[in-house]
Amino acid sequence: MDLLVHWTLDFLEDVLPQETLASLRAWQTKLLHPSSPLSRLAQQSVALLSTTAAMTYPMVADALDRLAALLATAPNAIGVVLVLVLAVVVLQVLSLVRRIMLFWTRLALRLVFWAVVGLVASAVWQRGxxxxxxxxxxxxxxxxxxxxxxxxxxxxxxxxxxxxxxxxxxxxxxxxxxxxxxxxxxx
Structure with a gap:
């Protein structure tokens, strides 16, 4: 994480003013210090995730082994599952496209409506x-x-x-x- 923050700050050197960059570097040293609360929280989160993964692996490993054996004995099932997954993904993309089209169409119609209302109000204001x-x-x-x-x-x-x-x-x-x-x- 430290490398990512350094790389980001090095990239921002060309964009940000020197005062802002100095302020960010000061915050960087405070936040990334090993005794800072953020660093301790990150270390505790990583430790908790690793112990959880170590505890659940024996339970999940058996199920994963059974799934791998089932897929090895029935290769046609992989094709069927892939076709179904592909169909679901295509339907989701089409649904997303439909929602995007509806959003922009509604926005355009609202803009036209309010433009007409504005034109009528302007005409009434100017001409009486x-x-x-x-x-x-x-x-x-x-x-x-x-x-x-x-x-x-x-x-x-x-x-x-x-x-x-x-x-x-x-x-x-x-x-x-x-x-x-x-x-x-x-x-």
Missing amino acids: VGRTIQDAVVIGSKLVGFVSGVVNVWIREYERAQAEQQQQQQGYRYQGRSGGGRSGAGW
């Missing part, structure tokens, strides 16, 4: 309530006119497509009755 309402009515009427025009075009095209479909169905019925269509003897 009366003129803003008049502008909104004019814009709304133009929008309604545009939408009604689009609806009319859509209805005309829909009716034309329906008429063509009915003509095609009648033509198929006529060809079906004559038994030969255009290749008949009377043509």
Whole structure:
């Protein structure tokens, strides 16, 4: 750990001012001193982990040996387990991507909403309530006119497509009755 701290401080020499670096080196000597509480806590943690590992190894070793023997006798199980693990990892990554996309989409829509609210508030502030309402009515009427025009075009095209479909169905019925269509003897 001491080497990591020294390496980090050496790296930060080029970035930090000399006063800050001197302060960090003073804290380093206080915190990393063998009699400091942090050092004692680290030593006790390492000792506790090593004794715990030494105590649990005999219990876990038998289970690990059985697992290794099972995997040695059934190599196909390894393939199945790997495929299942891969499927779970892929699903987790896809779920993460979906959540990221949802977050950014929601953020963008919120920004657009608040931008529109800000623009409306700015327009009301600059032009006054009366003129803003008049502008909104004019814009709304133009929008309604545009939408009604689009609806009319859509209805005309829909009716034309329906008429063509009915003509095609009648033509198929006529060809079906004559038994030969255009290749008949009377043509």
